[in-house]
Amino acid sequence: MSKPIQISVAPGTSKVNKTGSWRTMRPIFKHDACNDCRICVLVCPDACITGSDNVYNANLDYCKGCGICSHECPVNDIDMAPEVK
Amino acid sequence: MRKLIEGSMAVAELVKLCRPNVVAAYPITPQTHIVENLSQFVADGDLKAEFLNVESEFGAASVVLGASATGARSFSTTTSQGLLLMGEVLYNIAGLRLPVVITCANRTISAPINIWNDHSDAMTVRDAGWIMLFAEDNQEAADMHPQAYKIGEDPNICLPVLINMDGFILTHAFEPVDIPEQKEIDDFLPPYRPAQYLTVKDPRTFGLLAEPQWYMETRYKLFETHEDVKPVIDKTADDFRVKFGRYYGGLIDTYRLDDAERVFVAMGSLIGTLKDVVDTLRAKGEKAGILKIRSFRPFPKEKIREVCGDIKEMIVVEKAFSFGFGGVLQEEMRAAFYRQKHQPIISGFVLGLGGRDIPPSTLINVYNRSKGKEISNAFVDLRPGVAPDPKSAQPIKGR
Numbered sequence: 001m002s003k004p005i006q007i008s009v010a011p012g013t014s015k016v017n018k019t020g021s022w023r024t025m026r027p028i029f030k031h032d033a034c035n036d037c038r039i040c041v042l043v044c045p046d047a048c049i050t051g052s053d054n055v056y057n058a059n060l061d062y063c064k065g066c067g068i069c070s071h072e073c074p075v076n077d078i079d080m081a082p083e084v085k
Numbered sequence: 086m087r088k089l090i091e092g093s094m095a096v097a098e099l100v101k102l103c104r105p106n107v108v109a110a111y112p113i114t115p116q117t118h119i120v121e122n123l124s125q126f127v128a129d130g131d132l133k134a135e136f137l138n139v140e141s142e143f144g145a146a147s148v149v150l151g152a153s154a155t156g157a158r159s160f161s162t163t164t165s166q167g168l169l170l171m172g173e174v175l176y177n178i179a180g181l182r183l184p185v186v187i188t189c190a191n192r193t194i195s196a197p198i199n200i201w202n203d204h205s206d207a208m209t210v211r212d213a214g215w216i217m218l219f220a221e222d223n224q225e226a227a228d229m230h231p232q233a234y235k236i237g238e239d240p241n242i243c244l245p246v247l248i249n250m251d252g253f254i255l256t257h258a259f260e261p262v263d264i265p266e267q268k269e270i271d272d273f274l275p276p277y278r279p280a281q282y283l284t285v286k287d288p289r290t291f292g293l294l295a296e297p298q299w300y301m302e303t304r305y306k307l308f309e310t311h312e313d314v315k316p317v318i319d320k321t322a323d324d325f326r327v328k329f330g331r332y333y334g335g336l337i338d339t340y341r342l343d344d345a346e347r348v349f350v351a352m353g354s355l356i357g358t359l360k361d362v363v364d365t366l367r368a369k370g371e372k373a374g375i376l377k378i379r380s381f382r383p384f385p386k387e388k389i390r391e392v393c394g395d396i397k398e399m400i401v402v403e404k405a406f407s408f409g410f411g412g413v414l415q416e417e418m419r420a421a422f423y424r425q426k427h428q429p430i431i432s433g434f435v436l437g438l439g440g441r442d443i444p445p446s447t448l449i450n451v452y453n454r455s456k457g458k459e460i461s462n463a464f465v466d467l468r469p470g471v472a473p474d475p476k477s478a479q480p481i482k483g484r
Contacts, residue, residue, distance in 0.1 A: 005243045007279075007281055008283075008289035009290050013290050013294065
């Protein structure tokens, strides 16, 4: 007989599971023309973009490279580059 | 107390005695009376449970999933299209290891639309990870409920149970059924106290993401538990016998099997008809017997081999079919004896689909027809002109 079954885990698994490795494209925050509109922060499906005062960056442990931030940025301050080693 | 009641009412009475905290179901023929009776119990204050009216079977299954995750003993019931609509959630309930009990009043599946009995509905969810039990009569169907909760809630098991009872044939039949006292059920089935459940006091995560590095392990554990639960199903049936004096078999049951040479294999209410048929055959000197498959998942192949060690011929009679392959139970029985030292001849007959009557004469014909030969996938009692030779039950090409 196997051991009693663990049917749940401690919360916070979204942080534990680093899904950034799924990425094939990486956002490049150029920090040239940022107008502090924070649209990139709002539209990021992973909620992994943080920052303030015209300086924003994606947490690459979780960013899956979807490119929505780059597409939505009104001043074209975010480029997408292939994820290559 | 012994009462002459409808099968659905007997089930509702036993569900009530199991003290479920949450009941959610959507009415569908022939399951309707079960949920109707339960809602009446709740309305009358006889059952202190949350009864949730839901918009569909998908909602009903989702409610009992969530309720069970909070540590509530949860019950639902459905059939046919309703079971299919629950499909996605059924896989989730098993994957989450939640000991929900759902009663399926077995009915066939559309199209063409047909509300009558066969086992096509249950067979569609056989790989979902649920324990699947089949009841022979109303007393057994009712008594399966406390047994099902006891099996599923075992901390070493944590599995949901699908109780199958033949629609109309059992759900709408009036039979004398012994309804236990509340105290007796309370002694047999302690309150559900899961080690882990959803509560704001100690937040936990159920059903998290399992990446490729982990998913396979969760499936392996499900496989392992289905092996582990086999003795638990047998022991629970034995414990029930000790407490209540009633026994219908554990994983399997047998009838006049000791010196039998040719054995019927079946599930559900067909067993009752077969018992009469076997008595008739025995009176004529035939060494006939019955192997009743009570637990279809897990499939008790070891137990079957153990009790059928020297049986010469097996006649599988079943109410389901896997199109493009064959009779489901027929092929599982053959698989159970694959590469074994003793290999009985196993014939398979499909009958009673969509509620077609199965009189004893049909079963005696099937018994005589398969004597000494292997017949496969034979649809029995077809209308003239449908199959090339319905009387001889033309085997389907390929097997």
